[in-house]
Amino acid sequence: MRRFRAAVTGAVSLSLAFTATACGGGEGSEASPKTLTYWASNQGSSLEVDKKVLQPELDQFEEETGIKVKLEVIPWSDLLNRILTATTSGQGPDILNIGNTWSASLQSTGALLPWDAKNLEAIGGKDRFVDSALGSTGVPGKEPAAVPLYSMAYALYYNKAMFKEAGITKPPTTWDEVAAAGKKLTKNGKAGIGVEGSNLSNNIHQVFVLAKQHGADFFTADGKADFTSDGAVAAVKQYVDLMATQKIVAPGNAEYAQNQSLSDFAKDKTGMVLWQTPSQTFASQGMGPEEWGVAPAPVPSGKPGTGKQTNSMVAGINMAVFKNTKNLDGALKFVKFMTSDEEQILLNKAYGSVPPVKSAQKDPVFADPSLAVIRDTLATSAAALPQVPEESQFETVVGTAVKELFADAAAGRPVTTESVRAKLEKAQQQMPKK
Amino acid sequence: MTQTAVTPPSERAVRKATPGGARAPRRSGRRRIALPYLLLLPALLLELLVHLVPMLMGITMSFKELTQFYIRNWSEAPWSALDNYTVAIDFDAPVGQALLKSFFTTCLFTVLSVGLCWFLGTAAAIFLQENFRGRGFLRTLFLVPYALPVYAAVITWAFMFQRDNGLVNHVLHDQLGIGDSPAFWLIGDNSFWALLVVSVWKGWPFAFLTVMAGLQNIPRDMYEAAALDGAGVWKQIRHITLPSLRSVNQVLVLVLFLWTFNDFNTPFVLFGKAAPEAADLISLHIYQSSFQTWNFGTGSAMSVLLLLFLLVVTGVYLLLTTRGRKTSDV
Numbered sequence: 085m086r087r088f089r090a091a092v093t094g095a096v097s098l099s100l101a102f103t104a105t106a107c108g109g110g111e112g113s114e115a116s117p118k119t120l121t122y123w124a125s126n127q128g129s130s131l132e133v134d135k136k137v138l139q140p141e142l143d144q145f146e147e148e149t150g151i152k153v154k155l156e157v158i159p160w161s162d163l164l165n166r167i168l169t170a171t172t173s174g175q176g177p178d179i180l181n182i183g184n185t186w187s188a189s190l191q192s193t194g195a196l197l198p199w200d201a202k203n204l205e206a207i208g209g210k211d212r213f214v215d216s217a218l219g220s221t222g223v224p225g226k227e228p229a230a231v232p233l234y235s236m237a238y239a240l241y242y243n244k245a246m247f248k249e250a251g252i253t254k255p256p257t258t259w260d261e262v263a264a265a266g267k268k269l270t271k272n273g274k275a276g277i278g279v280e281g282s283n284l285s286n287n288i289h290q291v292f293v294l295a296k297q298h299g300a301d302f303f304t305a306d307g308k309a310d311f312t313s314d315g316a317v318a319a320v321k322q323y324v325d326l327m328a329t330q331k332i333v334a335p336g337n338a339e340y341a342q343n344q345s346l347s348d349f350a351k352d353k354t355g356m357v358l359w360q361t362p363s364q365t366f367a368s369q370g371m372g373p374e375e376w377g378v379a380p381a382p383v384p385s386g387k388p389g390t391g392k393q394t395n396s397m398v399a400g401i402n403m404a405v406f407k408n409t410k411n412l413d414g415a416l417k418f419v420k421f422m423t424s425d426e427e428q429i430l431l432n433k434a435y436g437s438v439p440p441v442k443s444a445q446k447d448p449v450f451a452d453p454s455l456a457v458i459r460d461t462l463a464t465s466a467a468a469l470p471q472v473p474e475e476s477q478f479e480t481v482v483g484t485a486v487k488e489l490f491a492d493a494a495a496g497r498p499v500t501t502e503s504v505r506a507k508l509e510k511a512q513q514q515m516p517k518k
Numbered sequence: 519m520t521q522t523a524v525t526p527p528s529e530r531a532v533r534k535a536t537p538g539g540a541r542a543p544r545r546s547g548r549r550r551i552a553l554p555y556l557l558l559l560p561a562l563l564l565e566l567l568v569h570l571v572p573m574l575m576g577i578t579m580s581f582k583e584l585t586q587f588y589i590r591n592w593s594e595a596p597w598s599a600l601d602n603y604t605v606a607i608d609f610d611a612p613v614g615q616a617l618l619k620s621f622f623t624t625c626l627f628t629v630l631s632v633g634l635c636w637f638l639g640t641a642a643a644i645f646l647q648e649n650f651r652g653r654g655f656l657r658t659l660f661l662v663p664y665a666l667p668v669y670a671a672v673i674t675w676a677f678m679f680q681r682d683n684g685l686v687n688h689v690l691h692d693q694l695g696i697g698d699s700p701a702f703w704l705i706g707d708n709s710f711w712a713l714l715v716v717s718v719w720k721g722w723p724f725a726f727l728t729v730m731a732g733l734q735n736i737p738r739d740m741y742e743a744a745a746l747d748g749a750g751v752w753k754q755i756r757h758i759t760l761p762s763l764r765s766v767n768q769v770l771v772l773v774l775f776l777w778t779f780n781d782f783n784t785p786f787v788l789f790g791k792a793a794p795e796a797a798d799l800i801s802l803h804i805y806q807s808s809f810q811t812w813n814f815g816t817g818s819a820m821s822v823l824l825l826l827f828l829l830v831v832t833g834v835y836l837l838l839t840t841r842g843r844k845t846s847d848v
Contacts, residue, residue, distance in 0.1 A: 161791075165809065168809070168812070172590070172592075189812075192586055192587055193586050193587065193590050194587075194591075282705065282790065284792060336682040336700075338702065473587075476812070477810055477812060480806075480809075481811075483792070491706045492706075494705070495706050495707075513611070513612040516811050516812075
C-alpha cells in the first residue's frame with residue numbers, strides 16, 4: 085500500500101514534470117481535392133470581422149472552382165506557435181497567412197512550398213507584385229517562401245482635436261518636432277505619443293527603423309546577429325527615451341500589448357501614434373476618419389527617403405502554401421484567386437491596407453490621402469526587416485529587451501547607454517550560435 | 519487503492535475455505551495473481567501512450583540538435599551528445615545563469631505559495647468544522663476559485679492588475695492612497711507578488727477541500743476527552759487535529775509542491791510570452807528557451823533536468839515522511 089502510494093505519487097510527479105514539454109496537436113489536412121483548409125491572420129478589428137470579410141469571397145471561390153475552403157482566423161498571439169506545431173507534426177492547413185517578417189525563418193524550416201518559376205507561373209507570374217513587397221518573402225537569392233497578400237507601412241497618426249487644442253498647426257516631420265509637439269500635448273493626464281511597450285513585434289518594428297536612421301542594422305551582411313553596435317544601442321535608447329527622458333509617453337504604456345495605445349488615441353488621451361493601418365480599429369472605438377490625420381513617420385531630415393531617411397519597415401502579410409498539402413493544385417488556384425485584381429482591391433480596401441499587386445494598386449480607392457501616404461512610404465522610404473532565418477528569434481529577444489527597458493523607464497529607473505547595451509548584449513547571447 | 523486494501527483479507531478467506539488442496543489453489547492462485555494485472559493492462563497501456571512515450575521523446579530530443587532547420591523532420595536532427603546539457607548548466611554563461619536565477623525564483627515562489635495555500639486551507643477547514651448557519655454556503659464559496667476555468671480566472675486577474683484601469687490600483691492607490699503613483703503589477707519587480715497572489719488564490723481551495731475531508735475522519739470523542747482534561751482550542755488543534763492530519767498533509771503538500779513548481783498556465787496567461795524577470799518561473803522559462811531560439815533540444819534538456827530535480831525532491835520527501843510514519847504507526 086505504502087509502496088503503491090509512492091509509485092502513484094512518483095508517476096504523478098513524472099507526468100506533471102513533463103507537462104512543460106508535452107505540447108502537440110494540430111488539424112488534419114484534407115486528402116480530398118475538393119476541400120482546402122485556410123489559416124487567415126487577424127487583419128480586422130476582431131476575428132469576427134475577418135470571418136465576415138473573407139467568407140463571402142470563399143463562397144465565391146467555391147462557386148467558381150467547386151473547392152470548399154474551410155476558414156480559421158488565428159489571432160496574432162497564437163499564429164507563429166500554431167505554424168511551428170503544424171510544421172513539427174506535419175499536420176497543418178493547406179494555405180496560410182504569415183507575417184511577412186517571418187518568411188525567412190519559416191523558409192528555413194522547410195515547411196512552406198517554395199515558389200519556383202512553375203508555381204509562380206500558376207498564379208500569373210512574379211511581375212504582378214510590387215518589388216518592395218517581394219523583398220520580404222524569404223532569404224534573398226532563394227525561391228520565395230510566400231507571396232505578398234496585403235501591404236502596410238508605418239505612418240504618424242495624429243488626433244486633430246488634441247493638436248488644435250495644443251495649438252499645433254502641422255504634423256511633425258522630424259524627431260525634434262515630435263518632441264516639441266509631444267511636450268505641448270503632454271499635460272492634464274494626456275500624453276504626446278503612445279507606445280506598446282509590452283508588444284514585442286511592435287517594439288522591433290520601431291527600433292528597426294530608428295536603427296536604420298542611425299545607419300545601423302541588427303544583422304551583419306552575412307547574417308550574424310549584431311545587436312550591440314553604437315547605432316543599434318542609440319536607436320533603442322532613442323525609442324525608450326520618449327518615455328524615460330522626454331516624458332511624452334505615459335508610463336502606463338510600458339505594459340500595453342493589446343493595442344491599448346490606439347484606444348487611448350481614440351479617447352483623446354494620446355495625441356500621436358506610429359502605427360500601421362489603424363483606421364479599422366479607430367472606427368471600432370468610435371473615432372471617425374475626419375477626427376484623425378496621417379502624415380509620413382518622422383525622419384532626421386524631415387524628408388523620407390532611403391538609408392538614414394527610412395521611416396518604416398515593409399509591413400505586410402504573405403500567403404504561403406504548406407508543403408504537406410495534398411491538394412497542391414487547389415491551393416495554387418486559391419492563391420491565384422486571392423491575388424487576383426478583384427480580390428486584392430476588395431480585401432485591401434476592407435482592411436485599410438494597400439495591394440502588393442501592381443495592377444490592383446491603380447484603383448482609385450488607394451489614391452485616398454490616408455492610403456496614399458502608405459503607398460508612397462512603401463514605394464520610397466520603407467525597408468524590409470532582415471531576411472535571415474533567425475528573424476523570428478530576433479523579434480522575441482530584442483523585443484523583450486525593449487520591453488524590459490520600458491519597464492525600467494516606467495518605474496523611474498534610469499535608462500542609460502550602458503543599461504541599453506547590457507540588455508542588448510544579453511539578447512544577443514540568447515541567439516542561436518552560428 | 520481501495521482495491522489493494524481490500525484484496526488481502528478476501529484472499530485469506532478464500533484460502534481458508536479450501537484447505538489442503540495443493541493443485542487446485544495453485545492454478546487458481548496463479549490465475550488470481552494474473553487477474554489484477556490483466557485488469558490493469560488497459561490503463562497501463564494508456565499510461566504508456568499518454569505519459570511515457572512523450573516523456574521518452576522529450577528525453578531523446580534533449581540529446582539532439584533540434585533547431586528550426588530540423589523541426590519538420592526530427593529524425594534528421596544530428597545527435598549532439600551532452601551539448602544541450604552543458605549549455606543549460608554552464609552557470610557562467612547567460613543561458614545557464616538565467617536558468618539558475620529562474621530556478622531560485624521558482625523555489626522561493628513555491629515555498630511561499632505552498633505554505634500560504636496550506637495555511638489558509640487548513641485554517642479555513644478548521645474554522646468551518648463547527649456547525650453553524652451558513653456553513654454550507656461558505657464551504658461552497660471557498661471552492662469557487664478551484665471550480666473556475668484557469669484561463670478565465672487568470673485573465674480576470676490580469677485585468678485587475680492593470681496599472682491605469684485595474685481594480686487593484688483603484689483600491690490601493692485611489693481609495694486607500696498607498697504610494698505616490700500607481701504601481702505596476704504586470705511588469706517589473708512587483709510582478710512576483712502579483713503572481714503569488716493569483717497562485718495562492720487559485721491553489722488554497724484545494725488544500726481546504728483536502729484538509730476538510732481529512733478532518734471528517736477524526737473521532738469527535740477525542741476532542742471531548744481532551745476538553746475534559748482541560749485542553750483549550752489551540753492545544754486541541756496542536757495535539758489532536760494536526761497529528762491526525764499527518765497522512766493527509768503528506769500527500770497534500772507534495773501535490774501542491776509539484777503543481778506549483780510546474781505551473782505554466784498562471785504566469786503565461788498573466789504575463790504573456792515574455793515574463794518579467796522577477797516572475798520568471800521555470801516552466802515558462804523553459805517554454806521561452808525552446809520557442810525563443812527555436813531550439814527544442816536545449817529546452818528539452820532543461821525539462822529533463824527539472825524532471826530529475828523533482829524526482830529527487832519527491833523521493834527524499836517520501837522517504838523522510840514515510841520513515842517517520844512507520845515508527846509512529848507501530
